[in-house]
Amino acid sequence: MNIxxxxxxxxxxxxxxxTSIKTLKDALxxxxxxxxxxxxxxxxxxxxxxxxxxxRFSSIPFVxxxxxxxxxxxLFEATKVAKEVNLxxxxxxxxxxxxxxxxxVAHQLDIPAIHTYHTMYEDYLHYILNGHLLRPxxxxxxxxxxxxxxxxxxxxxxxxxxxxxxxxxxxxxxxIPTGVDIQSMNSDSKRDVRKDLGIAQDAxxxxxxxxxAAEKKIGxxxxxxxxxxxxxxxxxxxxxGDGPDVDILKExxxxxxxxxxxxxxxxxxxxxxxNYYRMADxxxxxxxxxxxxxxxxxxxxAGTPCVVYDTDYTENIFDQEIFGRxxxxxxxxxxxxxxxxxxxxxxxxxxxxxxKLQSISxxxxxxxxxxxxxxxxxxxxxxxxEI
Numbered sequence: 310m311n312i313x314x315x316x317x318x319x320x321x322x323x324x325x326x327x328t329s330i331k332t333l334k335d336a337l338x339x340x341x342x343x344x345x346x347x348x349x350x351x352x353x354x355x356x357x358x359x360x361x362x363x364x365r366f367s368s369i370p371f372v373x374x375x376x377x378x379x380x381x382x383x384l385f386e387a388t389k390v391a392k393e394v395n396l397x398x399x400x401x402x403x404x405x406x407x408x409x410x411x412x413x414v415a416h417q418l419d420i421p422a423i424h425t426y427h428t429m430y431e432d433y434l435h436y437i438l439n440g441h442l443l444r445p446x447x448x449x450x451x452x453x454x455x456x457x458x459x460x461x462x463x464x465x466x467x468x469x470x471x472x473x474x475x476x477x478x479x480x481x482x483x484x485i486p487t488g489v490d491i492q493s494m495n496s497d498s499k500r501d502v503r504k505d506l507g508i509a510q511d512a513x514x515x516x517x518x519x520x521x522a523a524e525k526k527i528g529x530x531x532x533x534x535x536x537x538x539x540x541x542x543x544x545x546x547x548x549x550g551d552g553p554d555v556d557i558l559k560e561x562x563x564x565x566x567x568x569x570x571x572x573x574x575x576x577x578x579x580x581x582x583x584n585y586y587r588m589a590d591x592x593x594x595x596x597x598x599x600x601x602x603x604x605x606x607x608x609x610x611a612g613t614p615c616v617v618y619d620t621d622y623t624e625n626i627f628d629q630e631i632f633g634r635x636x637x638x639x640x641x642x643x644x645x646x647x648x649x650x651x652x653x654x655x656x657x658x659x660x661x662x663x664x665k666l667q668s669i670s671x672x673x674x675x676x677x678x679x680x681x682x683x684x685x686x687x688x689x690x691x692x693x694x695e696i
Contacts, residue, residue: 310682311343311395315387315411316402317371317379319348319363323550323576324520325603326427329465329487330402331579336488336675345394347387347407349378364390366407380406388414396420398682402427404455412458416692421460421685426452426469429598449476456480458692460685463678466602466622481688483681486622487603488674491666494583494610502581502588506572512543513650516589516613518577518604519596521552526595526618531561531571533643538570541650549574549585586611590654591633594618595642602626606669609633612656616645631657632665 314334318326334344346360349368354360366383391399391414399422401411408424415422453476456462461481464470470482503510515537519525527548537544548558548571555573562571577585586592592608594617599605602622608615609626615633617623623635634645667673 310679311345311397312337312682313345313347313391313394313396313399313411313414314402315347315399315407315414317349317368317405317407318403319346319351320579321351321353322378323579325487326402328579328603329425329427332488332490332671333675333678335490336671337679339672340675340679342679343394345390345396347383347390347411349380349407351378366410368406371405380410383407384410384413387411388417391418398423398686400425400678400682401459404452408455419691421689423461423463423681423685424456424459425463425465426456426473427465429469429472453477460689461681463681466620468620468622481684483677483684485674485677485681486669487606488669488671489603489606489610489666490671491610493580494586494607495612498580499587500581500584502584506545506547506574508545508547508572508588509543512545513541513591513654514589515544515546515591515593515646516549516585516608517547517593517595518549518582518585518607519594521548521550521555521558523554524596524598525552525554526597527554527558528561529595529639529642530593531558531565531567533639533646534567534570535565536643537646537650538567540647544570544650546571547574547585547589548572549577551576582607583611586613589613591616591646591649593642593646595639605633609657609662610666610669612659612662614649614655614657616642616649618642626665626669629661631661 314330316330318324320327320331337344346363348365350365366380368378368380371379387410398420399411399415401408401424412422456478459480464482464484465487467484470484517527534546586608592613592615597618605615605617605626617635619635619637627633627635636642636645
């Protein structure tokens, strides 16, 4: 099958969406399909760089998300490329420029188009003029309008499916959790992250790895760090990633006098992510806006227990205590972290992980997505109305 993935976010940008798309691309190709990425230009990709089956279109930083980009041209070029590679299906991963281009391409080629709804935009309205411009109603109308003529939608979790149904979306929706490349999480290219970060081998380490932004609630973890330090004087909290709130968090660290206990590691290359998870005693996430829980799964794939905010999605992942704990308040988070740290360093045995990881593997992810592609193709009805 010839598959076109249309996204405003792709490597080398670091985000859950970019990782999800790269994981899907690699797994589908492993299964014998041809996958073509239609995405934005990126300042970190030198002009003239050869990227097989990746087509980049002129873009600018996106308003209020300056570390994200949006294409401002490419409609006809993308259609030309899609015809040349003989796409069988369009799979959009954004509701913005490249998503619109993908819908146009599908219309021109008379092929089905499906979409993955990655982002709960109601949780991000504060980025647009501090929340004074857009309201949840506007998000509902925008999403419903975008999906109106699509042939199907993938929801990474039941929570997302419920939201879309509440919006009044009537097209077929399939819940398909994002998978993880388990082999890359446990690759042979291992390095001693503790040594590079100057952390003693016997020091307990808490890790959070994500885009450093307000919705990730990393400040909530910092708030409980003084209590953790009282019981574990050699504790280290590693914040891996980059984003708009780095300076805000550094100021918070200074106010709490945590300079000796918190390490800002910066962006982590995709191939190095597994090394970060493995060096930690606990992976902690206070984010209550996750739709996929990708970092949780990556941490588990590396054998590292988690302490994460409780959602409908986490119920299926943390169904055994050995995988970690969930919480809903900062007090609960503190209690769970301290209790697990008192148990000492422990990795999740691979034999216990095996069944869990099989259901969330990248291979299973690709199979489920491909099955939905085939469903969309089999049930496709040509559209004559305008997009």
